[in-house]
Amino acid sequence: MSILTTPELAEKLAGGDSYIRTKNNVVKGLAITTELNPEAPEVIVVGGGPNIKKNARLFLDQQEYVPVYLKQGVNAWKLLGKYKADKYSQDPKTIEKHRQHRTAEEVDGILFLSAEENYEVKVTSSSFPDSKKRKKVELAAIGYVITHYEHQGYSISDRQSDNCGYDLFAEKDKTVLKIEVKGTSLDEQRFFLSKNERAKSADPQWRLAIVANAIDNPKLSIYNTSEMEKAFDFEPLCWECKIPL
Structure with a gap:
């Protein structure tokens, strides 16, 4: 899997510095760091800023798989796969379960993602245990x-x-x-x-x-x-x- 620089990533995902990247009100992809979202990409903690709240709901409404890139280090990003948003929860118990180091007051909701379908291949051999x-x-x-x-x-x-x-x-x-x-x-x-x-x-x-x-x-x-x-x-x-x- 190749590594993209930050400028290369910006070209792929229409620029910007939000982790939900949009262009003309269309989500083009995500650029995430697991330091801020340890359960990502399956679980995203959405803060209270108006733009990120708007983008989270836009992603949910879009119902399309988009590329998700994960930060590897300074100026280094790697493609993790394609994901779509399945659910946005503002339930206090759900926020409490997933908010990690953030206070409940800093969190607007929890965005749940799922990966594009993967076909798993089963490997068998006569030498395998039963x-x-x-x-x-x-x-x-x-x-x-x-x-x-x-x-x-x-x-x-x-x-x-x-x-x-x-x-x-x-x-x-x-x-x-x-x-x-x-x-x-x-x-x-x-x-x-x-x-x-x-x-x-x-x-x-x-x-x-x-x-x-x-x-x-x-x-x-x-x-x-x-x-x-x-x-x-x-x-x-x-x-x-x-x-x-």
Whole structure:
């Protein structure tokens, strides 16, 4: 995934400095930082400024998928995927759950986004453990990683059923981690990464946690995105083929 500079991003998204970029009352895309919105892009905390409130509702009414870029560092942005707005909530309990470091008075509402549909590919092999053992390995790995982070003072939310590109949302003070867990039944660190998971790894808060030999003698290794890219070879197992537009 290529990195865009801030001027290149401005060209893609019609300029401006709001995280919801618009032109002629049309939302062209989002440019977000997870320091301000740790649960982004699925959850966006909308402040009280008139322009951002207007743009949030404009995005909701538009009901179209737009590109979302995530800040990687100074003058560096990476495409995360395409998302659309599904819901805008001003419910006090919802605001309290998601407002993070902001006070309730600073928040107008919570904007919920969903990713463009991803087709997940199931990989099978005669050498794989049976489904019962695979489930046992998966549960053991998830439990081991939860215990590891809880011992470090993190509170953990399970996101396995949310299809958001990671399994666990970990919080400690103002630190947030989005952890994808992979478990193996052997000592070898080998795993399969979905298209959605690979895209989500653009988030600087994303982590890969591999639990080798998860059932009998678990050994945990944790990688950030750049460490993962350096440590492993990535071999495509299939391609989507379609007529070019």
